[in-house]
Amino acid sequence: MSSSDPFDLGAADEDAGAAPLPRPGGIAARAAGMAPPPYLAKLNPEQRQAVETTEGPLLVLAGAGTGKTRVLTTRLAHLLHSRKAYPGQILAVTFTNKAAREMKDRIEGLIGGVVEGMQWLGTFHSIGAKILRFHAELVGLRSDFSILDTDDQIRLLKQLIRAHEIDEKRWPARQLAGHIDGWKNRGLTPDKVPQGEAASYGNGLGTKLYAEYQERLKILNAADFGDLLLECLRLFQENPDVLARFQQRFSYMLVDEYQDTNVAQYLWLRLLAQGHKNVCCVGDDDQSIYGWRGAEVDNILKFEKDFPGAVVIRLETNYRSTPHILSAASGLIAHNEGRLGKTLRTDLNAGEKVHIRGIWDGEEEARAVGEDVEQLQRKQHRLDEMAILVRASFQMREFEDRFITLGLPYRVVGGPKFYERAEIRDALAYLKVTAQPDHDLAFERIVNQPKRGIGSTSVQKIHGYARSQGISLYRAAQNMIETDELPAKARSSLTTLLQSFSRWRTLIDGISHVELAEMVLDESGYTEMWQNDRSPEAPGKLDNLKELVRSIDEFENLAGFLEHISLVMDTGTDQADDKINLMTLHSAKGLEFETVFLPGWEEGLFPHQRALDENGRAGLEEERRLAYVGITRARKRCKISFAQNRRIHNLWQSAIPSRFLDELPEADVEVEENRSAYGGYGGFGESSFDNLDPYASSYSTPGWQRARNAHAAGKTRHADPKTIEGELVAREDADSISFDMGERVFHEKFGYGQIASIDGNKLTIDFDKAGRKRVLDNFVKRH
DNA sequence: CTGGAGGATCTTTTT
DNA sequence: GATCCTCCAG
Numbered sequence: 001m002s003s004s005d006p007f008d009l010g011a012a013d014e015d016a017g018a019a020p021l022p023r024p025g026g027i028a029a030r031a032a033g034m035a036p037p038p039y040l041a042k043l044n045p046e047q048r049q050a051v052e053t054t055e056g057p058l059l060v061l062a063g064a065g066t067g068k069t070r071v072l073t074t075r076l077a078h079l080l081h082s083r084k085a086y087p088g089q090i091l092a093v094t095f096t097n098k099a100a101r102e103m104k105d106r107i108e109g110l111i112g113g114v115v116e117g118m119q120w121l122g123t124f125h126s127i128g129a130k131i132l133r134f135h136a137e138l139v140g141l142r143s144d145f146s147i148l149d150t151d152d153q154i155r156l157l158k159q160l161i162r163a164h165e166i167d168e169k170r171w172p173a174r175q176l177a178g179h180i181d182g183w184k185n186r187g188l189t190p191d192k193v194p195q196g197e198a199a200s201y202g203n204g205l206g207t208k209l210y211a212e213y214q215e216r217l218k219i220l221n222a223a224d225f226g227d228l229l230l231e232c233l234r235l236f237q238e239n240p241d242v243l244a245r246f247q248q249r250f251s252y253m254l255v256d257e258y259q260d261t262n263v264a265q266y267l268w269l270r271l272l273a274q275g276h277k278n279v280c281c282v283g284d285d286d287q288s289i290y291g292w293r294g295a296e297v298d299n300i301l302k303f304e305k306d307f308p309g310a311v312v313i314r315l316e317t318n319y320r321s322t323p324h325i326l327s328a329a330s331g332l333i334a335h336n337e338g339r340l341g342k343t344l345r346t347d348l349n350a351g352e353k354v355h356i357r358g359i360w361d362g363e364e365e366a367r368a369v370g371e372d373v374e375q376l377q378r379k380q381h382r383l384d385e386m387a388i389l390v391r392a393s394f395q396m397r398e399f400e401d402r403f404i405t406l407g408l409p410y411r412v413v414g415g416p417k418f419y420e421r422a423e424i425r426d427a428l429a430y431l432k433v434t435a436q437p438d439h440d441l442a443f444e445r446i447v448n449q450p451k452r453g454i455g456s457t458s459v460q461k462i463h464g465y466a467r468s469q470g471i472s473l474y475r476a477a478q479n480m481i482e483t484d485e486l487p488a489k490a491r492s493s494l495t496t497l498l499q500s501f502s503r504w505r506t507l508i509d510g511i512s513h514v515e516l517a518e519m520v521l522d523e524s525g526y527t528e529m530w531q532n533d534r535s536p537e538a539p540g541k542l543d544n545l546k547e548l549v550r551s552i553d554e555f556e557n558l559a560g561f562l563e564h565i566s567l568v569m570d571t572g573t574d575q576a577d578d579k580i581n582l583m584t585l586h587s588a589k590g591l592e593f594e595t596v597f598l599p600g601w602e603e604g605l606f607p608h609q610r611a612l613d614e615n616g617r618a619g620l621e622e623e624r625r626l627a628y629v630g631i632t633r634a635r636k637r638c639k640i641s642f643a644q645n646r647r648i649h650n651l652w653q654s655a656i657p658s659r660f661l662d663e664l665p666e667a668d669v670e671v672e673e674n675r676s677a678y679g680g681y682g683g684f685g686e687s688s689f690d691n692l693d694p695y696a697s698s699y700s701t702p703g704w705q706r707a708r709n710a711h712a713a714g715k716t717r718h719a720d721p722k723t724i725e726g727e728l729v730a731r732e733d734a735d736s737i738s739f740d741m742g743e744r745v746f747h748e749k750f751g752y753g754q755i756a757s758i759d760g761n762k763l764t765i766d767f768d769k770a771g772r773k774r775v776l777d778n779f780v781k782r783h
Numbered sequence: 784c785t786g787g788a789g790g791a792t793c794t795t796t797t798t
Numbered sequence: 799g800a801t802c803c804t805c806c807a808g
Contacts, residue, residue: 095798225798293797392795455784525792588795608795
């Protein structure tokens with residue numbers, strides 16, 4: 001990581017004596033030519049083929065639990081071991097830092113030594129940032145550009161929106177941020193955004209604001225997450241010589257979770273792969289769950305077309321789950337169209353069926369899960385080996401409450417990120433301003449935090465001056481404290497602050513960075529602010545600050561720390577303790593547990609209503625993949641539950657069991673029916689209290705009953721992929737209504753509006769309150 | 784400039 | 799229910 005030369009292959013290090021990896025005479029030499037190296041022996045034939053097919057484009061379709069990571073890491077080890085490439089010639093990209101770290105650790109395990117010189121193993125974002133730093137000037141940045149996170153991004157956008165006097169209520173900055181992210185994910189610079197899409201924000205100002213935002217970023221010498229890829233892409237496209245050198249250098253490329261790549265990433269990979277063409281992508285189209293973030297399942301579906309001569313290898317032997325679990329998951333996912341298709345096999349013994357139960361409400365659900373957990377615990381099952389996977393994070397609360405009551409230790413995985421907490425961001429802002437005074441966003445964040453009498457009017461003034469002079473806020477402030485522009489109080493405290501900063505700055509190379517950080521936080525009065533705070537959160541915040549300072553210690557210097565923290569920052573979680581895991585389905589991808597609880601399988605929650613509303617059938621399929629991911633996390637036990645009533649933002653709603661329950665093959669599930677009344681369901685949104693049908697059978701979704709009837713009639717139940725989105729919830733108006741342009745309609749969620757355009761069953765409606773939305777016709781009523 | 788009161792809005796997933 | 803924002807009085 002320390003190399004400052006992008007064209008250092010990692011080989012020079014070795015020659016210089018670091019010898020991180022086998023050299024002639026090392027293990028490699030012994031392995032070469034002779035008996036196959038030991039690591040290959042642990043692989044099944046497909047896996048082995050995936051490892052040994054080193055040349056040319058290769059797509060490895062790795063179903064859940066088929067040893068994907070093992071293949072990836074072994075392949076990497078193999079490339080190094082057989083000396084096909086130096087560490088610095090391999091590009092290996094992952095999506096998460098966790099995945100990158102794991103890969104690194106496992107390679108080290110295989111090779112039996114520390115992997116050094118693997119400078120190009122990391123997330124898309126960190127690698128993009130690295131490349132960009134080498135050639136920053138070519139895209140209008142300096143090499144020490146800072147990386148903005150979502151929060152900074154939104155604050156910056158707000159400034160621009162205000163400057164245009166756009167109504168922030170009607171056009172929230174978040175929304176614009178969403179659009180910009182979306183464009184960046186699709187590889188679109190402002191000039192390439194299709195005309196029509198500009199209209200989607202601020203009466204057509206969308207693109208203009210995007211362009212201005214990009215300009216502001218350049219002035220601030222900053223890049224947001226999307227830029228790390230998009231600007232890198234632009235760099236390659238506009239500078240063929242630069243591209244050629246990278247193409248040349250990466251003799252082998254590995255991509256993990258290929259199904260999650262977005263267009264920008266895809267283009268980026270494709271450009272780079274044109275050199276040696278040895279690109280190996282590993283993924284599973286059935287586990288693509290990031291479509292909302294711009295991932296294109298299509299990338300994996302059309303791999304063979306994009307990379308002529310590509311070899312496709314399927315890994316279909318599942319080593320994780322017992323047959324019932326596997327077959328339940330397979331049965332479910334078979335309802336999706338547009339998949340490459342795989343048949344997962346396992347040699348394990350049948351094991352338990354997937355357990356389904358209906359429950360009265362969310363609280364009871366948590367109680368029931370708690371009981372199960374305790375029971376398993378009594379049978380000596382480890383809590384580590386159990387996980388509760390929820391669709392939406394608000395579901396976690398009930399479980400947390402319950403576990404606290406029971407005294408069950410639990411761990412929330414991927415919860416609010418450490419670095420996203422306000423106090424951490426403040427502290428970081430102080431450090432950033434210390435290191436980089438021109439970091440305007442950081443400066444603005446802490447200038448009056450703790451309160452120093454520098455209110456928004458003063459900040460506004462500094463802003464105006466800075467802009468007129470084309471200088472940073474920090475420098476503007478420096479000038480202004482020498483004038484009477486600011487009120488006396490503001491002026492004096494600002495003077496003190498600036499003096500402190502310059503003093504701290506002189507110490508950067510003088511004292512250890514940990515000491516410096518402590519000094520900055522103490523002397524600025526920031527720590528004191530929290531010490532004086534009597535709110536219940538204050539102690540926790542102080543702890544977090546301590547933790548932050550402690551973690552700085554792990555880095556060589558302040559700059560290194562700041563770079564790292566903007567991209568990574570999962571402070572080492574307490575992995576060691578035996579705790580039950582609580583997380584969203586999304587963050588469970590790639591993990592496995594002996595027992596998995598899947599609560600909240602109700603229409604509207606899972607599949608999530610919003611996914612259906614916004615993306616129709618594609619949204620439904622993604623939800624189904626999410627369900628598939630959930631089930632396939634389980635090794636031995638999978639317990640699904642649904643509640644009859646659920647409180648969603650403080651409103652009780654009756655719920656219908658998820659259609660996904662109907663889609664699980666009956667042979668692989670057992671339904672617990674001995675619970676009390678979980679009877680009929682009313683219309684969507686109505687309370688079942690008003691509408692209880694005492695004669696309804698206990699497990700009564702329409703689909704389930706269809707299945708029963710079909711079964712009774714002696715027919716095998718056909719997979720019914722024609723269940724369209726929203727069918728279960730909007731069947732009252734069974735005969736499809738057709739709408740006309742300009743018609744006034746009512747939508748449960750968005751209120752009244754007028755139809756602007758019609759595309760099949762998808763309507764674009766200008767709602768009076770909610771603005772323009774795309775909705776499905778099932779969900780609107782004629783007004 | 785600050786702090787509190789009251790109001791509106793929003794709750795899917797995240798590098 | 800929680801947070802974020804705006805408005806208003808000191």
